[in-house]
Amino acid sequence: MRQRSFLSSLALVLIPVLVLGAVTRAVGAPLQTLAPHALLIEAETGSVLFEKGADEPVAPASLAKLMTVDVVFDQLKTGKIKLDDEYIISENAWRKGGAMSHSSTMYAVLHSRVKVEDLLKGVLIQSANDGCIALAEGIAGNETTFVQMMNARASELGLTKSIFTNVDGLPDPKMRVTARELGQLTRHIILTYPEYYQWFGEREFTWNKIRQMNRNPLLGLVGGADGLKTGFTNEAGYNLVGSAVQNDVRLIVVLTGLRNAKERAEEGRKLLEWGFKNFEPKLLFAARQPIAEAKVYGGTQGHVPVAAPKLIRIMVPRGTNERITAKLVYTGPVPAPVQEGQRIGSVEVWRGEAKVLEMPVQATESVDVGSVSQRAFDAAAELVVRLFRSAAERI
Numbered sequence: 001m002r003q004r005s006f007l008s009s010l011a012l013v014l015i016p017v018l019v020l021g022a023v024t025r026a027v028g029a030p031l032q033t034l035a036p037h038a039l040l041i042e043a044e045t046g047s048v049l050f051e052k053g054a055d056e057p058v059a060p061a062s063l064a065k066l067m068t069v070d071v072v073f074d075q076l077k078t079g080k081i082k083l084d085d086e087y088i089i090s091e092n093a094w095r096k097g098g099a100m101s102h103s104s105t106m107y108a109v110l111h112s113r114v115k116v117e118d119l120l121k122g123v124l125i126q127s128a129n130d131g132c133i134a135l136a137e138g139i140a141g142n143e144t145t146f147v148q149m150m151n152a153r154a155s156e157l158g159l160t161k162s163i164f165t166n167v168d169g170l171p172d173p174k175m176r177v178t179a180r181e182l183g184q185l186t187r188h189i190i191l192t193y194p195e196y197y198q199w200f201g202e203r204e205f206t207w208n209k210i211r212q213m214n215r216n217p218l219l220g221l222v223g224g225a226d227g228l229k230t231g232f233t234n235e236a237g238y239n240l241v242g243s244a245v246q247n248d249v250r251l252i253v254v255l256t257g258l259r260n261a262k263e264r265a266e267e268g269r270k271l272l273e274w275g276f277k278n279f280e281p282k283l284l285f286a287a288r289q290p291i292a293e294a295k296v297y298g299g300t301q302g303h304v305p306v307a308a309p310k311l312i313r314i315m316v317p318r319g320t321n322e323r324i325t326a327k328l329v330y331t332g333p334v335p336a337p338v339q340e341g342q343r344i345g346s347v348e349v350w351r352g353e354a355k356v357l358e359m360p361v362q363a364t365e366s367v368d369v370g371s372v373s374q375r376a377f378d379a380a381a382e383l384v385v386r387l388f389r390s391a392a393e394r395i
Helices: 063-076 089-095 118-128 129-140 145-157 177-193 194-201 261-278 372-394
Strands: 003-009 017-023 037-042 049-050 085-086 113-115 203-209 212-215 226-231 237-246 250-259 279-285 290-296 303-307 312-317 326-330 343-351 355-364
Touching: 003 237, 017 145, 017 212, 037 261, 049 261, 049 355, 063 089, 063 118, 063 145, 063 194, 063 226, 063 250, 085 118, 085 129, 085 303, 089 129, 113 118, 118 129, 118 203, 129 145, 129 312, 129 326, 177 226, 177 237, 177 250, 194 226, 212 343, 237 261, 261 279, 279 326, 290 326, 290 343, 303 343, 312 326, 312 343, 312 355
Parallel strands: none
Antiparallel strands: 003 326, 017 326, 037 049, 037 250, 085 113, 203 212, 226 237, 237 250, 279 312, 290 303, 303 355, 326 343, 343 355
């Protein structure tokens, strides 16, 4: 079997091209950002509007807490813990993340019992290190075991380049993330946990009679901004993951490595406003709408239609002459039998020379194993194709 990559249309030939749309107005100057690493995506589908150094590993600072809270959210969603469960503020949490640590803290009192909901709000609104440690110890017994849960969860979500070594993002040369994977994690949080996501946008939180304001500079600066997280260490610089909704479109921005807090706020605002002003959503395929056909080996039919389980939508510039194409990528021919709903491969959507979206596709119908003669014919045909390819590669 070989991985096949086809530019797809509804009538497949060897390498057909599907031009999904183009507009003809001129677009303004390309966006520039001071951030060394940046990503701007649409939340529902992950369609990319802008990227810069998005796959380079960087220090996350407090953006690592997004992985910490995702583990907590998952524990809540699966019923393993409850919002009104109480965890003790240990001496470890108090010393490393409390008032005496001179770091981001919710000022939880040593040996006090704090509800999961309040610890989460301390982390989401105030970036509380003591809250992170208390949650980790309460759920897993200790930080080390909880960090193992973080990395297992990252792997489950497909974050292959991210490595977490602590729960609060304090400096560690081994801990690394990428802007793209932070965007992927943020999408997951927003789409999976709307009941908890709303706390990212709360403007203030008071604990131990100490009132603190939300650290996110985008709240009130960008229309519709409602999350998420800032971070800073000397190594990482000033980092930001933010999100906003305008006209039923949600965008996510990721920035790392900026020089100061003002620059972080201005660059975050600039990217979000640029995205909302210059892009609009374009529906390419409805959910379960056939996109293309994959070749089948040894079946009652030679091809099977494939479709995405969700709608395929990308953000396109309001004025551009870039061509939009879709490419079906799969390992094939696919051996029969094929079951309806079986994962076949993925569809990649390209805007000009940039890949802006990748989504898994499934078979829309079943294909049974064919007769002996049909399987023999497919075997002979595949042999001819391989011989042809082998000869072509030697030329």
